[in-house]
Structures are given as C-alpha cells and as structure tokens.
Amino acid sequence: MRADVLSAVGELLLAEGLTDFTIERVARLSGVSKTTIYKWWPSRGALALDGYFHAVEPTLAFPDTGDIRADLTSQLHAFGRLVGETPAGRLLAELIGAAQTDAELAAAYRALYSFERRHIAVARMQRAQASGQLRADVDPQVVVDQLWGAVYHRLLIPDEPITTTFIDALLDNLLDGILTVGH
C-alpha cells in the first residue's frame, strides 16, 4: 500500500507538477485513505518529496564501471535530461523555491531527497579516490556543488540553458582544471 501511494504520487508529479497536487487526489488515485496517508507522511510537501525521490531513483542511479569520468558523465547526462527536458525540473524548482520560506519543507527536502542524493554521489567519488583516479585531497562534497549544484543554479536562475554541451563542459572544467599549463 505504501508503494501504491508512492507510485501514484510520482506519476502525478512528473505529469503535472506541484500546483494541483493534493493529498485528496493521491488518495483517490492510489485507493488508500487520507487518514492512512497522513499517518505515513506528515505533510503534502513530505509526501511529494518521497514520491518524487522514488520516481526518479532509477533514472538517477549511479553506475560504477570503475571509470569515474565515464560514470559521472552518464549520471550527469541523465540528471541534465531529467531536470532540463521533463516536468521534474519545474517540480524541483518549485519545491526548492517554496522551501526558502517554509522551514518544514526545507527540512523534508534535505531529509527525503538531497541528503541521500549527496550520499550516493560522494560514495562513488570516494571509491574513485580509493582507486587513485580522483585526487585524495579533494572533498567530494564540494564536487557535488560544482557538478549537480551548477545544474541547479541554471535551473533556479535560468540565465543560461541546461544542455548536453553544458554538462560536458562542467565535467571537462572540473576534471581537467581550467588553468593553462604552468599557471
């Protein structure tokens, strides 16, 4: 039943975004009562985040082929397409936007989504440090901000587009460095 609710939430959010998302509609679509839903999720925002996380988890899976450049590239391409080309981008932007003046939603966002996404990325980078591909003195948490965080920056302040060229440039800049040799 919990899984039924989460799939109904994920489908609804990815099709329509957050505007008309209500616990009433989730109850109708999933066949689970509102009382039960409220027992499991304290608020509409927490339910939305949990459903979203489960819906995108397969898309955002982190490969481990042993080649960190290849694995970061394929994960970031998938992430870029998700936020740049599907309703997930608008949904994430609205959730993050609302979280700026809603402390409960902000806490739920971190607990149900961003903390776990950071953890998955950091774990993959730590294995790349153990295998000698990434410099040992690099803090993988900072890399999260310079790859995924850079994409969120374009999502939330859309001065420039989220394209495959952009994603590839993020990786080239950060993996190889932007200074000329000798500087």
Add this chain to the structure above:
Amino acid sequence: MRADVLSAVGELLLAEGLTDFTIERVARLSGVSKTTIYKWWPSRGALALDGYFHAVEPTLAFPDTGDIRADLTSQLHAFGRLVGETPAGRLLAELIGAAQTDAELAAAYRALYSFERRHIAVARMQRAQASGQLRADVDPQVVVDQLWGAVYHRLLIPDEPITTTFIDALLDNLLDGILTVGH
C-alpha cells in the same frame, strides 16, 4: 532622488530582509512619494532587486590585478561572506525562491541582477583568457555556475555550510582539476 530611494531600499533590505519590505516604508524613509517610486519601478520585487544590486555592488566589485587566481579568490571570499554571514544571503534566497512561481520577479531578477553579475565575471575571465592564464577553450559562463552557482546551491539547499574552506576548495578544484595526474 532615484539614488535616495535606492540607498533606502538597500539599507532596509540588508537590515531586515524581504518580509516587511513595502513601497510605503521606502517612500517614508526616502522622502520620495509612492507615485514617483511606482513611475521608476514597476513592482516591489523590481525595486528590491535594484536596491539590493546597488547596495552590494561595492562589496562584489571584481578586482583585476592581472592574476586571475588571486582575483577570483578575493571576489569569491567577499561573495561568500556576503551570502554566508550577512542578511543578504537570506534575502537572495527568498528572492530566488519567490521567483520560481512569479515570472515577473524571475525576469526582474535576471534583468536587474544576475545578468549583470554574470557579465562582470565573464569579462574578467575573458581578460584572463586573452593573457593566457585561463584555457581558451573554457566557456566562462560555465565557470560562473561552478564557482558562484556552487555557492548558491549551498545557500538554497543548505546541506553543507558556506565557509572560507569551501570557497578555497571550489577554486582549487576548478583551477587545478580533481583528477590525479595521468587520469
């Protein structure tokens, strides 16, 4: 008179944030009539952004000593302190948050603030490319997302703190690259 309004707005915003910011209060503090203020700025959001931009412009000035690493470091330290340690951080976060569901505010944010900040940073990096310090094939717009955008990421999704250590790591990662030699 226009300058009086902008200083009143800047002071008010940096002291108190956006919550109690009204055109009435700005009119009272600046001694300029509401009618005149509305003639110059179409909305509360546009006025807030213009005042904010003018208030922080000296703090965010971009040095050009001829050494791109030193200049990025001092500008990003100032930016990190501004958003991490003053009410400017909360204010920016609330403006960006509200812009996610307010198309007019989003357009004003880009027109009055982020477009100009991007332009200033990109111009400095283009001079570093001309002098041979930054690789010529790097798109400076992408670097903006990986330095300032990475700070906005921690501001808007505060899983990790904005510290001087973080700012220095952003620069080291991006300037020198995060791969080990030979990878």
